[in-house]
Amino acid sequence: MTQLDQQVASRLTRFYMLALAVIAVLSLSGLLFIKHTISTHYDDSRILNVAGRQRMLSQRLTKLAMLRIEGITTADTVSFDSLLNSWSQSHIQLRNGMLHMEKKYVVRKSSRLDSMFTRVAPVFESIYQSFSRINDPKRTIEEKKASLQIILRDEFSFIQQMNDIVFQFDTESFDQVKRLEQIEWLLTLATLLTLLIEGLFIFRPVVNHTRHVVRRLARSEKALQLANNHLEIANRELESTNQNLAASNRKLVETQQELLRTTEEKYQLQLAEDTVRSAALLEGQEEERRRFARELHDGIGQMLTGLKLHAEKLKATSFTDEKQRARFAELCELIGDTIQTTRQVSYNLMPSTLSDFGLGSTLQLLAEQTTRSSGVSVVFTGTTDAKRLSPAMEIGLYRIVQEALHNALKYADAHSIKINLQQSPQKLLLTIDDDGKGFVLNASPTDDKRRSTTNGLENMRTRTRLLNGDFSISSKLKKGTKIRVSVNLSENLT
DSSP: OHHHHHHHHHHHHHHHHHHHHHHHHHHHHHHHHHHHHHHHHHHHHHHHHHHHHHHHHHHHHHHHHHHHHHTOOOSOOOOHHHHHHHHHHHHHHHHHTEEESSSEEEOOOOHHHHHHHHHHHHHHHHHHHHHHHHHOTTSOHHHHHHHHHHHHHHHHHHHHHHHHHHHHHHHHHHHHHHHHHHHHHHHHHHHHHHHHHHIIIIIHHHHHHHHHHHHHHHHHHHHHHHHHHHHHHHHHHHHHHHHHHHHHHHHHHHHHHHHHHHHHHHHHHHHHHHHHHHHHHHHHHHHHHHHHHHIIIIIIHHHHHHHHHHHHHHHTSOOSSHHHHHHHHHHHHHHHHHHHHHHHHHHHHSOHHHHHHOHHHHHHHHHHHHHHHHOOEEEEEEOSSSOOBOHHHHHHHHHHHHHHHHHHHHTSOOSEEEEEEEEOSSEEEEEEEEOSOOOOTTOOOOSHHHHHHHHHHHHHHHHHHHTTEEEEEEEOTTSOEEEEEEEEOTTTBO
16 A cells, blocks of 8 residues: 555656646746846837937937027027037947947847948938037138038938838837737747646546545455454464463573573683682792792702802812812802802792882882893882782782783893883772884784793783783784783772
8 A cells, every 4th residue: 555655646746746847837938028028128118219319319409509600599508519429329329239328228120220220320420520510619600500501401311210210119129029929928828738738638647547546445445354354363363372472482581581690600600710710820829939939048048058158168278279279269159150040030939029118119129130131121110118018919910010021021122111000099000011013912823932922911911800900901013012900909908
């Protein structure tokens, strides 16, 4: 039904728009022709008035010339010069086809009018020259009287020919009005014929089509009623089936929710187990490092110290051979280097300053030691006298900085590393920024070097997660790497 409605509406709209467009075009054309007729008639009447005035101006000029020659005064105070100029300019403009009045009027002339203006031109020139001589104060009275005779001789011919021109203008204007009237009648007939054609070929077919559509709709309504009766029975059966399905769906939804809840609990339990396992593993590693550091410091360190003391005692013994003395000196120096290295390894495994002075001071010392040992500029900024953190948090953050420095020195070829520690009563922010060669974060590892870097990053993430903190890393090729660790201290301050 929707397609049928659209079809009928589209057809009716198309026909009505076509009919209205044709009528509108014809009506507008008629209005434009009427406007054009009125404008043309007004312009022609103005031109006709000017052409008729030329006869009056020539007679008036003749009268003024006679009075001027005879010396008779008159009540006509118009200037002879301005009157002569107006008469000559109007004649020239009529002849040239463009009349300049309050606006420009186009003088529509036929070939006959052109020939009539051509015939009157010598007479006009003769009269104009005579008027000009009469108006010239340098001329004698005899010359002016002779010019007046020429004017009286040619004036009748000029007036007669101007009469013919005026009547010709009037005839051509009337003919044009008749032509425009004929065109208006043609437009009116075309409009009536269009209405007749629209009634026969547009509105009548539309009415027939609408009647046919209504009949089809009536038949469809009856068929639809019958189908609705069948559908009502089917709907009742379907409603019963839907109720059964709804009960089954409720049970299925409950089962799915229970399964999701169980899966979520299992996932959370597994995540907690992983966290506990990671925490236990890291705690075991830290405990093993503490034990190994203690062993180095208390065991091997003490033995090396004793060895150094014995060597110092033997140093006072005189050696007959100078080579033996040199070798013994080298041995003492080697024992000293071994003691220093053992202390450094013991410190790296578990720095004593961490428990004594806190995280800030330990990171400051780590930066200085790394700068001396590697030659790379490592700068620590931040507070070193902040409130102490829990031991687990301090050792975790220290290991993160250790891993970041290891990656920057070994894999990034960094020339400068900045460590910044900012601590407030509620939050701790730790950043490690290097100017190394960087890497693509989402790229899969393809060699042992890349895998080592990835493992180090995972260790740092794991340590941050165990501290209930947020870990982020940003890196671009040839633009360095920045590691950021943020921890909430509301429950971690000691």
